[in-house]
Amino acid sequence: MGGGEMTADELLAKAEKKMTTTLTRWKPDYESAMLYFDEAATKLKQAGRKQEAMIAWEKCAEANERTGNDWHAGKHLEQCASLARDLALHDQVVAYAERACAAYVSAGRAQRGAECLGKIARLIDEAAPDEAYDLASRACEMLEDDGKAANARDFYSLAGAIRMRQEKFADAAETMLRFGASCDAANAHASLRKAYLSAVVAQLYAGNGAEAQQLYADVGEIDAFQDSDEQRCAYSLISAYRDADADAVRSAIAASNALTFLDAPFARAARKLPRPGHDLRAVSIAMGGDGGVLAAGERFMDGIGGGGGGDSDLPDDEDLT
């Protein structure tokens, strides 16, 4: 089987021949074809002919599937996916990733399939973020279904980072919530606390104070989150937003170390709170607060300017003396 001196094209030709039947050979010789394709693809990749290497590996994977060698088929399809990513063919990357995952699952290695999806999601996270997010989410779901939620941590972080980079903060918060639920299943308490704090930070960064408050109310009952630094930090941030007090927000961020230990996108977002473009008063009112000191002052001024508004809270003219 020594093809050491043959060129890649010769190896390809030999491999193609092995895949067909002849008079002397009534069944295709998939094992030899597989070896020839593998060697040819390696040489083509070294020569920089990535498109052809990708096709060679795909055929190698096909030969593997025919012989029932799904594990190796999955590995070769992963190689195809990484070459497709080098060639910037994102649709093909996703297609190869799915095929590789299906091959691993047929080989009885669902965890490996999920990790393959996650690995490929990481490769395309900047070039094709939506597809990468879908792959990462599916990887997490597969691992959770298989009872291996503990291994989904990296993929959840990746999914959250993708959404933060895309500035889809509500989606990022939801991803972190799912991450928290996954950590709860895996008894990973430290990660759970960080996940929930990240979700609160993401919602506040998006200006959804009411949603952040509701999120805090929902997760505040969870045992692993109660009485933690992360819960205290979340409470102080939400209270500061409810009071529409920008200084209180900044001092809560400065006083808390928990925010520095979050994943990079969330830690960076937390440092920028409160965002200059946000109307703290409106957020506070949406949260059920009173809009803060400035709002109270404005109401007072409106009351004086409006005259006989009949509002019992406003002082009468006699009282101003």
Add this chain to the structure above:
Amino acid sequence: MANSADIILRSQGLLKKYEHYLPDEKPMAPVTGKVDGFTTMFSSLQFNLKDLIAKAEEIKAEKNKAAIATANAEIRRGKNYLRGELPKLRKMMEKKMRGLTDEEKEERVSQVDNFEYQIECVPDGVNKAPPKAPKPRGAGNDAGGGTGGGARRHVTINMEDLEKGEGVSMEHSKESRAFRDEFEEAKQRQDEGLDEISKGLSVLKNLGGEMDDEIKRQTPILDVIDEKLDSTTSEMRTANGKLKKVITSMRSTRNFCVDVILIFLILGIAMFFFNSFG
């Protein structure tokens, strides 16, 4: 060797293959019977609402708080989406009013209003109450306090009270002021030192938490490795035993002696023939 991912993939493949045999699932059909852009949009939104209601029903039976939190967030998101779509639905309704009787127009308006009410009725755990404060840290002693020896007695030294209640009849002299300043400086340095220690401790705490999670993740992996190594060891032992048997049967001492005797016999016969004809 079946696993859940394998089953899910295969069932998806089967569903795709036999899709055209499935009955068409029509969401709640509109009463008017006239199909236009409004009815299509309305039925797809009703489909979404049905999903949300089903999710809310599932939560009621759920005991895991983390799962409830996640599901509530998804329901709130779904409701916000539907609320965002309502103005578009109303606009579509206005556009498609032509050619309808007054009764049908009223019917549509009441359907949309009813739909809005149904959206708001879906429970999502929302309340605008102020957030629940976390429990205070420790037993609530102030900084600088000490605890007493016995089980019931707690001696606390409240630094703020000490600072407030300086001796009324005391007057500052130069030395006492200098001592006071030195004391304040030392206190500040101590505070800075304590802050540094606190930061270091929080880093250590974070590391400890991460290590705990990582160990919890790797423990089942190590168990699996342990099992597999045990089975590999027993297989190796079996293989070694078989190999030993095979080698013994090929190269036993008895066979070796028989081989040597036969060789001598053949040599003897060869010598005899050589001598007799030589």
